[in-house]
Amino acid sequence: GESLETLLVERRGRVGLITLNRPKALNALNATLATELTGVLAEFDADEAIGCSVITGSEKAFAAGADVKEMAGKAYPQALLEDFIAVWDGFARLRKPVIAAVSGFALGGGCELAMLCDLIIASDSAKFGQPEIRLGVVPGIGGTQRLVRAIGKAKAMEMVLTGRMMEAAEAEQAGLVARVVPAADLLAEALKTAETIAAMPLPAVIAAKDCVDRAYELTLAEGVRYERRAFYALFASEDQKEGMAAFIEKRPPVFKHR
Numbered sequence: 001g002e003s004l005e006t007l008l009v010e011r012r013g014r015v016g017l018i019t020l021n022r023p024k025a026l027n028a029l030n031a032t033l034a035t036e037l038t039g040v041l042a043e044f045d046a047d048e049a050i051g052c053s054v055i056t057g058s059e060k061a062f063a064a065g066a067d068v069k070e071m072a073g074k075a076y077p078q079a080l081l082e083d084f085i086a087v088w089d090g091f092a093r094l095r096k097p098v099i100a101a102v103s104g105f106a107l108g109g110g111c112e113l114a115m116l117c118d119l120i121i122a123s124d125s126a127k128f129g130q131p132e133i134r135l136g137v138v139p140g141i142g143g144t145q146r147l148v149r150a151i152g153k154a155k156a157m158e159m160v161l162t163g164r165m166m167e168a169a170e171a172e173q174a175g176l177v178a179r180v181v182p183a184a185d186l187l188a189e190a191l192k193t194a195e196t197i198a199a200m201p202l203p204a205v206i207a208a209k210d211c212v213d214r215a216y217e218l219t220l221a222e223g224v225r226y227e228r229r230a231f232y233a234l235f236a237s238e239d240q241k242e243g244m245a246a247f248i249e250k251r252p253p254v255f256k257h258r
């Protein structure tokens, strides 16, 4: 497949697979990686042949955070004017689902990257943490906000204030990860989930992801109204007609948009 400076990129059927590839830096997220990753994800999102993406790292590290060596010397006006975190806003524009397959360290920006994805599947060796406080900063890619929403204030506050790591089992129990699997099965399990999603009718997939994401932004009443609009709108899709007809006729559906 396509090989960039910091990523390995392949297509596995309708699944786009991106492997973070800075092994000597435990996949620390430097500017090049951020640009390449958000660029490839935007390409996959626009590609009719792709229905879901998977981001993974190495067995030792999903990503050990933003690149401290690149950041350390920045001055405040430079950070503000460069706005070097803004590149990650690209995730908010993705309409197709992205799965994080996490093994080993997911620390700082690495934990935040996993949380930017739509769901996290973790190996039993995964370790999540927000150690920024030890560096004299706070999480900068949404960690203080997404961690609270994922695991609640008590555990999020403790992690952000102490920098302690959370093991896979605790992360699953707390609701940060969808599923924990043995390390040897991580990629296969993540790809299987991605293939399942990529085989679904795309208009419904896009609406489902969009509606679930609204739950973070809207009141319950507004969110339920938003969902109902999306639900009714899907009756305009050929895939709704096909999906329901196939169920009634007891045959497999043949979706047009997937």
Ligand code: CAA
Residues within 6 Å of the ligand: 024, 025, 026, 028, 029, 064, 065, 066, 067, 068, 069, 105, 107, 108, 109, 110, 112, 131, 132, 135, 138, 139, 140, 141, 143
């Ligand atoms: N940035 C730059 N380089 C990093 C890095 C990072 N975040 N994490 C690891 N590396 C580098 C190390 O400097 C080391 O490089 P050298 O071989 O050149 O010395 C190499 O990767 C291997 O790392 P270690 O030797 O430290 O490996 P270890 O197994 O002893 O420890 C670890 C692993 C506990 C993950 C440790 O590397 C570590 O604590 N890393 C930093 C974690 C961290 O603080 N992350 C938060 C970054 S700040 C941030 O992310 C801000 C934000 O929200 C935007």
